[in-house]
Amino acid sequence: MLTLRPIGTVRSPYTESAQIPKGLGVRHDAEGILEIHAEWEPGLMDIEGFSHLFVLWIFDRVDGYDLVAHPPSDNRAHGVFATRSPRRPNPIGLTVVELLARNGPLLHVRGVDMLDGTPVVDIKPYLSSIPPERLRRGWLAEAEGRVAR
Numbered sequence: 001m002l003t004l005r006p007i008g009t010v011r012s013p014y015t016e017s018a019q020i021p022k023g024l025g026v027r028h029d030a031e032g033i034l035e036i037h038a039e040w041e042p043g044l045m046d047i048e049g050f051s052h053l054f055v056l057w058i059f060d061r062v063d064g065y066d067l068v069a070h071p072p073s074d075n076r077a078h079g080v081f082a083t084r085s086p087r088r089p090n091p092i093g094l095t096v097v098e099l100l101a102r103n104g105p106l107l108h109v110r111g112v113d114m115l116d117g118t119p120v121v122d123i124k125p126y127l128s129s130i131p132p133e134r135l136r137r138g139w140l141a142e143a144e145g146r147v148a149r
């Protein structure tokens with residue numbers, strides 16, 4: 001077992017899961033604020049230079065997990081580790097957000113898909129060196145193909 005310390009809280013327009021867009025081709029444009037707790041603020045030094053961030057957070061309003069998930073983007077089941085299901089053995093969420101502005105310990109971001117009050121456990125600059133032609137999108141590409149047909 002291990003213990004994680006929240007470093008902050010998500011301020012989001014979403015108070016219920018039903019408000020958060022889901023399904024194939026969904027875009028997350030909602031703006032929110034990552035409120036970083038004062039003791040961790042020195043750790044934000046130089047973050048302004050990055051356009052996008054990885055945010056690691058906790059699905060704190062989920063009980064339990066399912067090893068086989070039924071994502072809203074497909075009518076077929078998939079293993080939980082092949083999905084972004086909230087119901088996972090370790091309830092860790094990962095969201096890429098655009099950093100719009102920093103105001104001290106407040107990071108104004110675009111692209112939140114978390115509920116208001118969600119605990120943040122880490123932030124890292126978004127960097128990807130994988131060329132698009134080398135990315136495979138697995139069952140999602142197949143699901144998109146079935147819908148398009």
Ligand SMILES: C[S@@+](CC[C@H](N)C(=O)[O-])C[C@H]1O[C@@H](n2cnc3c(N)ncnc32)[C@H](O)[C@@H]1O
Pocket residue numbers: 017018020021022058059060061062084085086092093094095096113114115117118119
């Ligand atoms: C499909 S998950 C993807 C989250 C993240 N982008 C990821 O890949 O880990 C997004 C859903 O998680 C749920 N959710 C968001 N915040 C939550 C929280 N704090 N506790 C439990 N469920 C949450 C909402 O239903 C939302 O639609």
